[in-house]
Amino acid sequence: MDNTSVVDALKAANLWKDTGRVPEQLLITVLPSGERSQHKMAEINYTDIQTLGIELDVALKFENPYIQSLFAKNAVGIVNAMRAVNVDSASGFKGSVGAGRQLDFILFRPEQFFLGGAIRMTWQRLIANASADVYFIEGSTSGSNLTMGDNECMCLFGFADWAESPCTSAYQMEYLSQTYNIQNLGFALTDYELFYPLIECAEPLTVFPKETIRVKVCYNVAGTDYLTPIGLWIKMSSDLRSLGSG
Numbered sequence: 124m125d126n127t128s129v130v131d132a133l134k135a136a137n138l139w140k141d142t143g144r145v146p147e148q149l150l151i152t153v154l155p156s157g158e159r160s161q162h163k164m165a166e167i168n169y170t171d172i173q174t175l176g177i178e179l180d181v182a183l184k185f186e187n188p189y190i191q192s193l194f195a196k197n198a199v200g201i202v203n204a205m206r207a208v209n210v211d212s213a214s215g216f217k218g219s220v221g222a223g224r225q226l227d228f229i230l231f232r233p234e235q236f237f238l239g240g241a242i243r244m245t246w247q248r249l250i251a252n253a254s255a256d257v258y259f260i261e262g263s264t265s266g267s268n269l270t271m272g273d274n275e276c277m278c279l280f281g282f283a284d285w286a287e288s289p290c291t292s293a294y295q296m297e298y299l300s301q302t303y304n305i306q307n308l309g310f311a312l313t314d315y316e317l318f319y320p321l322i323e324c325a326e327p328l329t330v331f332p333k334e335t336i337r338v339k340v341c342y343n344v345a346g347t348d349y350l351t352p353i354g355l356w357i358k359m360s361s362d363l364r365s366l367g368s369g
Contacts, residue, residue, distance in 0.1 A: 132198035
């Protein structure tokens, strides 16, 4: 198994220093059309990066090692996302002790997403009929885009599913209204006694401030779905004070 520590991954990437700042940089993302999307990444203290790494390892301490490994693999991308949000919030990353415009992260929760125009309360979902065109991640209006605010972003790394009889076979992401290739959700092929039911995104996706995303899922059979996205949000502390939505 790969490294399971975000801190170790940041050290390996030379992003772990006790003093100094990472200078402002430009991040370029290539979209399916070949178009290049640019994102400014703010200057940030190395101590803020240390706070992010330490608190992520704490949050993931009792998670399955496959989940830990997935976050560690994407540690640099998480730092890049945090720096992109900090361009506007401009108050650094202070984690769980932050306040106001200072940034923190939170792992995905159902209440942060919508289902059919309402806030989700659980990942469990009854699939009455097979369908190849069902939105799994969408906006507050059914079928609409989920749009990031000015001071938040989300990082999507993969999906898990604990259903004994999985209902899903594939998913498709739409980012900035551009459609990505279909990707398999082969949970039915997973040996649950030996392996964790986890499918990693072929390309991990960061949805930066003011950007949009939708994710469709093909439900090839009826049943009870337990599909769960794996990732996190980066938000201002002031937006993480409500249990119902933060």
